[in-house]
Amino acid sequence: MSRPGITQLARALRARETSSRELVAGALARIEAQDRVLNSFISVAAGQALAAADRADQQLARGEGGPLTGIPFAHKDIFCTAGLRTTCASKMLADFIPPYDATVVSRLAAAGIVVLGKTNMDEFAMGSSNETSFFGPVRNPWDLQRSPGGSSGGSAAAVAAGLVPAATGTDTGGSIRQPAALTGITGLKPTYGRVSRYGMVAFASSLDQAGILTLSAEDAALLLSAMAGFDPRDSTSADLPVPDYMAQLGEAVAGRRIGLPKEFFDAGLDPASASAVREALRVYEQLGAKLVEISLPSLALSVPTYYIVAPAECSSNLSRFDGVRFGYRHEGAQTLEELYKKSRGEGFGAEVKRRILTGTYVLSAGYYDAYYLKAQKARQLIARDFRRCFAEVDIIAGPTAPTPAFRLGEKVDDPVQMYLNDIYTIAVNLAGLPGISIPCGYSTGLPVGLQLVGPHFGEGRLLNFAHLYQRETDWHTQLPPAVAGPGA
Amino acid sequence: MSWETVIGLEIHAQLATRSKIFSGAATAYGAEPNTQACLVDLGYPGVLPVLNAEAVRMAVKFGLAIGASIAPRSVFARKNYFYPDLPKGYQISQYELPIVHDGRLDIELEDGSTSSVHIIRAHLEEDAGKSLHENFTGLTAIDLNRAGTPLIEIVSAPDMRSAKEAVAYMKKIHQLVRYLGICDGNMQEGSFRCDANVSVRRAGSDQLGTRTETKNLNSFRFLERAILHEVERQIEVLESGGKVVQETRLYDPDRDETRSMRSKEEANDYRYFPDPDLLPVVIDAGFIDAVRAGMPELPDARRERFVAAYGLPAADAALLAASIELADWFEAVLAAAPGSARLAANWINGELMAALNRDGLGIEASRVSPEQLAGLLRRVMDDTISGKLAKQVFELLWSEGGDADTIIDRQGLRQITDSSAIEAVVDQVLAANPGQVAEFRAGKTKVMGFLVGQIMKASAGKANPAQVNELLKRKLQG
Numbered sequence: 018m019s020r021p022g023i024t025q026l027a028r029a030l031r032a033r034e035t036s037s038r039e040l041v042a043g044a045l046a047r048i049e050a051q052d053r054v055l056n057s058f059i060s061v062a063a064g065q066a067l068a069a070a071d072r073a074d075q076q077l078a079r080g081e082g083g084p085l086t087g088i089p090f091a092h093k094d095i096f097c098t099a100g101l102r103t104t105c106a107s108k109m110l111a112d113f114i115p116p117y118d119a120t121v122v123s124r125l126a127a128a129g130i131v132v133l134g135k136t137n138m139d140e141f142a143m144g145s146s147n148e149t150s151f152f153g154p155v156r157n158p159w160d161l162q163r164s165p166g167g168s169s170g171g172s173a174a175a176v177a178a179g180l181v182p183a184a185t186g187t188d189t190g191g192s193i194r195q196p197a198a199l200t201g202i203t204g205l206k207p208t209y210g211r212v213s214r215y216g217m218v219a220f221a222s223s224l225d226q227a228g229i230l231t232l233s234a235e236d237a238a239l240l241l242s243a244m245a246g247f248d249p250r251d252s253t254s255a256d257l258p259v260p261d262y263m264a265q266l267g268e269a270v271a272g273r274r275i276g277l278p279k280e281f282f283d284a285g286l287d288p289a290s291a292s293a294v295r296e297a298l299r300v301y302e303q304l305g306a307k308l309v310e311i312s313l314p315s316l317a318l319s320v321p322t323y324y325i326v327a328p329a330e331c332s333s334n335l336s337r338f339d340g341v342r343f344g345y346r347h348e349g350a351q352t353l354e355e356l357y358k359k360s361r362g363e364g365f366g367a368e369v370k371r372r373i374l375t376g377t378y379v380l381s382a383g384y385y386d387a388y389y390l391k392a393q394k395a396r397q398l399i400a401r402d403f404r405r406c407f408a409e410v411d412i413i414a415g416p417t418a419p420t421p422a423f424r425l426g427e428k429v430d431d432p433v434q435m436y437l438n439d440i441y442t443i444a445v446n447l448a449g450l451p452g453i454s455i456p457c458g459y460s461t462g463l464p465v466g467l468q469l470v471g472p473h474f475g476e477g478r479l480l481n482f483a484h485l486y487q488r489e490t491d492w493h494t495q496l497p498p499a500v501a502g503p504g505a
Numbered sequence: 506m507s508w509e510t511v512i513g514l515e516i517h518a519q520l521a522t523r524s525k526i527f528s529g530a531a532t533a534y535g536a537e538p539n540t541q542a543c544l545v546d547l548g549y550p551g552v553l554p555v556l557n558a559e560a561v562r563m564a565v566k567f568g569l570a571i572g573a574s575i576a577p578r579s580v581f582a583r584k585n586y587f588y589p590d591l592p593k594g595y596q597i598s599q600y601e602l603p604i605v606h607d608g609r610l611d612i613e614l615e616d617g618s619t620s621s622v623h624i625i626r627a628h629l630e631e632d633a634g635k636s637l638h639e640n641f642t643g644l645t646a647i648d649l650n651r652a653g654t655p656l657i658e659i660v661s662a663p664d665m666r667s668a669k670e671a672v673a674y675m676k677k678i679h680q681l682v683r684y685l686g687i688c689d690g691n692m693q694e695g696s697f698r699c700d701a702n703v704s705v706r707r708a709g710s711d712q713l714g715t716r717t718e719t720k721n722l723n724s725f726r727f728l729e730r731a732i733l734h735e736v737e738r739q740i741e742v743l744e745s746g747g748k749v750v751q752e753t754r755l756y757d758p759d760r761d762e763t764r765s766m767r768s769k770e771e772a773n774d775y776r777y778f779p780d781p782d783l784l785p786v787v788i789d790a791g792f793i794d795a796v797r798a799g800m801p802e803l804p805d806a807r808r809e810r811f812v813a814a815y816g817l818p819a820a821d822a823a824l825l826a827a828s829i830e831l832a833d834w835f836e837a838v839l840a841a842a843p844g845s846a847r848l849a850a851n852w853i854n855g856e857l858m859a860a861l862n863r864d865g866l867g868i869e870a871s872r873v874s875p876e877q878l879a880g881l882l883r884r885v886m887d888d889t890i891s892g893k894l895a896k897q898v899f900e901l902l903w904s905e906g907g908d909a910d911t912i913i914d915r916q917g918l919r920q921i922t923d924s925s926a927i928e929a930v931v932d933q934v935l936a937a938n939p940g941q942v943a944e945f946r947a948g949k950t951k952v953m954g955f956l957v958g959q960i961m962k963a964s965a966g967k968a969n970p971a972q973v974n975e976l977l978k979r980k981l982q983g
Contacts, residue, residue, distance in 0.1 A: 097551045110550065117544060119551060216551040223781035251553050252783050330781055333583050336594020337548040341647070357587055380585070380776035389778060 020179035020496055022232035023239055027084045030077055037070035037077070037087030041131055044089040047180050048133070054161060057175040059094045059152050061134035062101055069131045076129065084239055086129030091184040093172050094135035095142055096122050096227070097216040101132075105218050106150035107140045109338050109345045109364035119216020120248045121185060121227050128243040136184055137171030140366045141335065142192055142220040144168050145438045148429050149368040156425070157200055158497035159463055163422040166196030166438075172230045173200040179500045183231040183240060187217060189224045190323050191417075191442025194454035197230055198417035198466020201456040203483065203493060204230045205237040208474050209449035210255035212241075213248030219334040221327035222253075224446045233493055234455065234483035238262035241476060257474060265477040266484045271305025274410040280316040281415030281441055293458030293465040294416045300489050301414075301482070311406045311413070315398040319444035320436055322399065325379050325392035326447070331369075332376025338364060371432065400448040407472045412482055416441055417454040417466030441468060451476045455483045456492040464492075507708045508743075510736050511716075512671045512701060513663035514728075516678050517656050518688040519632065519696040520563045526631050526655035527554030527597065534694050538648035542634075546653040548592030553782050556581075560655040561786060563687040564604045564629050565796045567657060570681055570803055571624055573608025575793055581629075581783045585776045590634035590647050598658075600777040603628035604786060605657075610681070611805070612673045613823070622674050623662040630656050651695075657687070663702065663713065668732035672725050675699055680804050684829045698723040703735045705743065714739070715749040719756050719763050731756035734763050807832055815839070815846035824854050830868045834875050841879030848882050856899050873902050881909035894918045894966050921967045924976065927960075930968060931976050934959045945981050953977065 021029075029035045045063050052058050066089070073087030097103050097115035104110045118126070126132070139149040147155040147170030157165040158178040165174040169186030173196035176184055186193040188206035197204025205228045212227040219225060227244065231237045242263065247256040275298065282291060298308055340346035340360025347359030365373070379388035406413060418438060428435040445452040450470055457467035467486070471479040487493050525532055528545035545552045568575045582600035605627035613619050634649035659678060665671045679697055682688035690697045699722050704714035719735060722728045734756075739749050751769040756762075802810070804826050811822035811832075825835045831853070838849045857878065861871060881898055884890045890898065890913055901912045913919055921927055934956060935942055941952045960973050 103550070105550075113550070115550070117549075215553050218550040219782075221781075250555060252555050253553075253781075329778060333585050333595050333776070333778070336585060336587065337550070337592060339587060339589075339594060341589050342547060342592060343549070353589065377776065380778055382774045382776075385776075385778070 020232065020494075020500055021182065023085070023088050023182050023236040024233070026088055026182060027086075030087050033077075037073040037089075037131060038067060040087065041066050041070040041089050041133065044133055044181055047178075051178060051180065052175075054156060055158065055174050055178055055180075056153050056155050057137055057165075057171040057178070057180065058091070058134045059104055059106060059137050059171070060102055062132065065101070066131055066133045073129050073131060082129045085125065085243055088130050088183075089133055089181050090125065090130045091133050091136050091172060091175055091181045092122060093138055093169050093185050093187060095138060095187055095218045096135075096185060097218070098122055098132070098135065101135065103135065103218070104152070105141045106138045106152055107365065107369070108151045110218075111151065111345065113344055115216075117216065120213035120250065121244050122216065124244055124246075125185075125240070130243075133181060136169070136175055139168035139170070139192075140369050141218065141331070142168040142187055142189055142225075143331070143368050143372055145191065145195060145435050146423070146425070146428065147171065147196075148425060149366055151366060154425055157422045158500060159201065160422060160498075162424055163463070164199065164425050164427075166199035166418070166422065168192040168196075169204075169230060170196045173197055173202060173204070176200070176230045176232060177202050177497055177500075179496070183229055183236055185227060186230050187220075187225055187227050188442075188446065188452075189221050189226075189327060190446050191439040193228045193230060194417050194442050194452055194466065194468060195439060197454040198456070198468070199422040199464065201464030201492070201495065201497065202230055202232060203234055203237055203456070203487075204228065204454045204466075205234075205241065205476070205480070206445070206452045207241060207245065207476050208255070208451045209446075210253055211451070211474065211476065212244050213246075213251040213254045215248055215250040215254075219330075221330040222334060223330060224323075224327060226446070233487055234453070234480050235263075235266060235487075237453070238266055238480045238484070241480070245476075255474070260477050262477050262480055265481050268481050269305070270301065270482060270485060273306045273412070274309050275301055275306050276309050276311035276406050276410030276413045278311050278313045278316065278406070278413060278415055280313050285419050285437070285440065286416055287420045287460055289460030290416050290419070290421060290465045293460060294414075294467055297457035297467045297486065297490075298414060300486055304485060304489070309410055311410060313399070313402040313406065313444065315395065315402045316444055318395040319399055319447055320440055322392045322395040322447060323439075323443045324375065324436060325388050326396065328372040328376030329380050329389050329392075330376065332373045332380065335365075335369070335373055340364070368432070396447050399444050403444075403448045403450060403470075412475075412478060413470040415468055417468040418442070421460045421463035421465055445470050449473065451479055453479045453483050455486060456495075457486075457490070458492060508705045508736075508740050509708045509710070510666055510668070510732070511663045511704045511706060511713060512665040512668075512732060513716075514659075514661045514665070514671060514675060514699050514701055516659040516661075516675060516697070516699040518659065518678070518682045518690075520560050520655040520657055520687055521689055522557055522559045522563065522655050524557060525653035526557050526560045526629065528653055530653065532654050534691075534696075536650055538637075538646070538650060540650065542649035542652055546592065546649055548594070554597060554780075556783060556786065557655065560629055561604070561788070562796055563655075563685070564627065564657050565788065565793060566685050566687055566800065567627055567659075567682065568605035568608060569793070569797055569800060570685055571605075571608030571610050571627075573605045573624060573627070575788055576602055576604055576606065577788055578602065579604040579628075579786045579788075581780045581786070582777045583780045586773045588633070588636075589645065590636045590649070590652070592634065592649060592652055596631060596633060597780055597783070598630035599628035602785075604788070610674065610677055612670070612677045614670060614673055620664070620670065622664045625660045625662050627657050627659045630658060632656050663704070663716075668729045668736070671701065671732055672729050675725060675728055677804075680827060684801055684804050686801070692723045695723055699728060701728060701732055701735070703732055703739070704749070705736055705739045714743075715751050717749065717752055717754050717763075719754045720766065722756055727756055727758055730758075730761055731763055734761070738763065801829070804829075811835075815850075817846060817850050821850040821854055825850060828868070834868055834871070837875035838879045838882065841876050842882045842886070845879070845882045845886060848885060849878070852878060852882065852899075856896060860899075860903050872904075872906075873899070877902050877908060884909055884913060888920055888922060888969065889913065890918055890920050891966060891970065894920070918967065920969050921964055922969045922972065924972060927964070927968050927972050928976055930960055930963050931973065931980060934963055935980060942981065953981070956981075
């Protein structure tokens with residue numbers, strides 16, 4: 018059993034060794050066979066996918082199309098897809114069918130990608146374990162008793178298990194990088210503003226960023242080229258040219274400086290994960306890069322800052338789910354207030370409610386200055402730390418998560434423990450920087466992620482560093498037991 | 506001891522942009538419910554606002570017109586509250602950093618005095634939709650056509666001391682936004698409305714009393730009535746030993762009273778915070794200069810020019826400059842009848858206004874055009890027709906159309922200036938009234954008026970009155 022990436026599949030399609038229909042049918046069969054256990058998909062659109070595959074095959078037969086034409090793919094169920102329900106893994110939107118496509122969706126569709134369905138996630142992307150989903154938790158292909166991480170856990174598990182070669186994710190505090198690390202795949206969170214947020218259901222608008230989960234940095238480069246760029250419908254998207262990410266792959270890194278924040282290698286880091294990361298960094302040394310210890314003194318502020326900023330924005334963003342125009346509505350309410358209270362009370366899960374309450378509190382009169390305003394100041398400090406470091410180093414490296422995949426249910430009753438899982442990823446969102454997680458070894462048989470962080474709009478550099486590592490190592494090609502089968 | 510009234514107004518003017526402030530949907534009034542609301546206006550999951558640059562230009566225009574500061578950087582904030590006609594559960598407004606701040610507007614009162622009102626700020630925001638309670642027994646219907654319509658909210662300091670002063674201020678702002686072309690000023694359609702903050706205090710006190718806010722006043726008369734009622738109510742409360750409660754009130758025009766809507770304790774905590782979906786609005790000097798270059802002549806300047814350039818009395822100039830349409834109308838008459846300024850002013854403020862009022866029309870719907878009136882005034886100026894008969898011609902122009910010359914000829918209204926013809930009429934009247942002639946000669950000069958009247962009557966009003974007077978005097982004294 019193999020698990021080919023986009024680059025290999027594209028080559029096979031061009032060589033007419035396979036067809037998009039064959040790839041899509043194969044992927045649908047794998048989903049059918051394995052996803053009852055993994056639960057990585059919320060919706061599968063088989064008919065639509067096969068029809069799109071046939072169109073792609075016709076294009077390919079005419080010698081048309083690009084490197085993504087006919088490639089099976091999945092979207093995190095937070096991206097609006099016209100005519101295909103978009104649930105955000107919430108009871109609130111369990112039956113919501115958007116009348117429009119998110120910009121990410123339409124751009125990838127224009128590139129010829131074939132969408133098989135929508136992947137499971139934490140409800141409204143709030144969670145680090147995929148356990149807050151209304152549609153049940155996703156299982157990690159490396160150990161079915163464990164979480165694949167979150168919130169893009171469905172996309173991560175589906176790619177790691179070889180159901181699809183790649184899928185979109187969103188990353189507000191680590192929601193692409195952490196599940197990529199926990200499932201042994203590649204996860205890219207671009208710079209804030211690099212990819213349009215239009216059509217992506219908002220969690221925390223100043224932090225949310227769309228990205229991808231793939232089997233290699235090369236595949237991520239290919240996808241990012243298609244997704245990135247200014248969108249007049251998103252005022253926060255950057256009006257900057259999109260470089261040719263593929264062209265930057267393979268550039269030498271000799272003499273480049275890699276910063277290792279000492280705060281990333283603290284007592285909270287699992288020792289086996291720490292040694293996997295340090296071992297990975299030696300690969301770069303062998304390529305001629307220099308390792309430099311740096312410091313991000315404000316890093317300790319990042320988790321508390323995040324848990325003020327993100328809930329504040331989410332409390333407002335989720336106000337539109339009021340039972341009036343779309344989404345879940347409590348039937349039989351006698352008053353307007355009852356309609357609001359019951360629709361929202363019944364439509365949202367516990368973690369979403371926790372964050373709405375937290376956010377409402379920190380924005381309230383009398384608390385705003387002490388929480389929200391102070392958090393904004395802390396955010397400036399964190400961003401300044403990174404700016405200083407990037408004056409000295411080309412890239413920052415460290416672990417993606419403090420531990421490998423944890424057991425389902427293990428942290429679900431302890432939100433603070435759960436939140437600490439994102440301790441190395443959150444600061445990157447607060448500073449709006451690009452980050453990538455790539456597999457770099459194991460701890461107790463579970464994948465460990467190496468996180469690389471670049472300066473603003475430094476995706477090309479990040480992808481190149483990740484690609485060079487993957488050229489030297491084969492962690493990213495190693496299959497989880499669920500794919501390899503028993504005895505593999 | 507007497508009481509002093511203190512009033513501050515928050516005026517909401519709908520900006521006359523073609524599309525909404527954060528979406529491409531049309532803003533036209535009166536469409537079928539929910540046909541002018543796109544996904545952004547409906548607050549669909551995943552959609553994002555994009556600022557309409559035209560709304561920013563209009564706000565800057567207003568700021569320049571009141572001599573205000575234009576913020577180099579202003580910020581949109583979310584005002585959070587739940588209401589069915591507020592689709593996102595928040596209104597995008599400006600809070601801490603408005604686009605316009607610290608302007609001033611001078612107003613003239615009926616008694617001729619003037620005062621100056623400080624405008625604390627003017628900020629951009631989106632309007633909400635409408636909840637419709639009529640025609641839906643037991644149900645509330647929502648029309649989101651208005652959701653996302655751009656508004657500028659103009660907040661005055663508590664600088665006004667009477668209902669009349671507040672009305673004068675609101676009228677002045679109304680005049681200004683219409684001159685600037687940034688608001689159609691249609692109060693019935695809700696394009697221009699205000700909230701009145703009212704308090705009273707003992708005369709001479711420098712402490713502000715507790716205020717109430719009366720919402721959604723959409724006529725000058727309602728504003729005046731609401732303030733008068735509120736002042737009376739507050740004084741009554743205070744004089745009977747009570748305390749004014751800080752609250753939001755509603756004016757009911759049917760019952761002509763204000764009533765409580767919600768108290769301060771029940772007020773929403775709006776949890777304002779900067780909208781992360783929108784970048785700060787950065788305005789540089791170049792942008793401001795471009796807006797300034799496109800500014801029209803403002804009402805006060807135009808009124809003063811009417812006095813200085815045309816020699817109009819101040820009161821006439823004020824009437825003509827009251828609206829940009831009327832001022833333009835006046836100047837169109839002058840263009841077609843040069844040198845007629847004072848005459849045109851009298852005609853417009855007199856006959857034309859009377860006709861418009863009689864038929865319930867605005868100047869834009871006048872049945873006589875500036876060119877038609879100019880044609881008539883030219884004949885008055887060259888003595889072709891007397892002022893009195895000109896009024897007849899005007900009525901015919903109004904009711905039947907056409908041009909003054911044709912009507913004058915057709916009706917035979919041309920003034921008689923041929924002195925032999927006038928003399929014949931004078932002789933005829935003197936012959937018919939020997940008694941009055943004798944009285945005059947006996948020293949009762951008052952009968953002169955009677956004789957002039959008889960002569961005018963005999964000439965069907967066409968005799969040139971100056972010539973009649975002169976001839977008559979000569980004949981009586983001679």
